[in-house]
Amino acid sequence: NASxxxxxxxxxxxxxxxxxxxRKNNTLLTTINAGQTYEFYLTSSEKAAYIETSNPCAVxxxxxxxxxxxxxxxxxxxxxxxxxxxxxxxxxxxxxxPSVSAQNAPEVHIVNIVAETANTSQIRxxxxxxxxxxxxTGNTNYSFAxxxxxxxxxxxxxxxxxxxxxxxxxx
Numbered sequence: 001n002a003s004x005x006x007x008x009x010x011x012x013x014x015x016x017x018x019x020x021x022x023r024k025n026n027t028l029l030t031t032i033n034a035g036q037t038y039e040f041y042l043t044s045s046e047k048a049a050y051i052e053t054s055n056p057c058a059v060x061x062x063x064x065x066x067x068x069x070x071x072x073x074x075x076x077x078x079x080x081x082x083x084x085x086x087x088x089x090x091x092x093x094x095x096x097x098p099s100v101s102a103q104n105a106p107e108v109h110i111v112n113i114v115a116e117t118a119n120t121s122q123i124r125x126x127x128x129x130x131x132x133x134x135x136x137t138g139n140t141n142y143s144f145a146x147x148x149x150x151x152x153x154x155x156x157x158x159x160x161x162x163x164x165x166x167x168x169x170x171x
Contacts, residue, residue: 008041010062017055025138050138087163117143119161
């Protein structure tokens with residue numbers, strides 16, 4: 001999922017093996033070798049993309065600085081994007097809030113959640129059903145939700161199905 005409130009993010013894919021093909025929304029982007037990285041933009045109009053590789057890869061999303069991102073929000077940061085094969089059924093997490101200076105504190109905390117479309121009704125954020133699911137471009141078997149959350153401890157649970165992946169960021 002792209003970050004909320006920004007024009008673009010970089011997505012970087014690093015291959016673990018030679019001759020790794022990278023597809024975005026079922027379109028071949030490139031073939032790279034072990035240790036090589038391919039980078040592309042994910043724009044705010046896309047919201048999400050289905051990335052598929054022929055071998056295991058590391059996928060990172062880079063939230064560019066506010067000037068490069070076309071927004072007055074945020075400094076650069078990086079998010080590890082977990083593969084769908086690493087879905088989990090529950091997690092408790094806390095948002096980041098630096099105690100040194102409130103001036104540098106994130107104004108908005110957001111969680112991006114991805115789950116199988118058929119199982120979205122079984123995913124809970126802090127015990128409540130999640131609304132606003134959208135299907136992932138390139139693979140309608142998966143859906144995503146982007147939710148603004150407060151600075152606090154939170155939980156995501158799956159009461160059935162095959163779990164979810166999620167990442168949290170602050171702007």
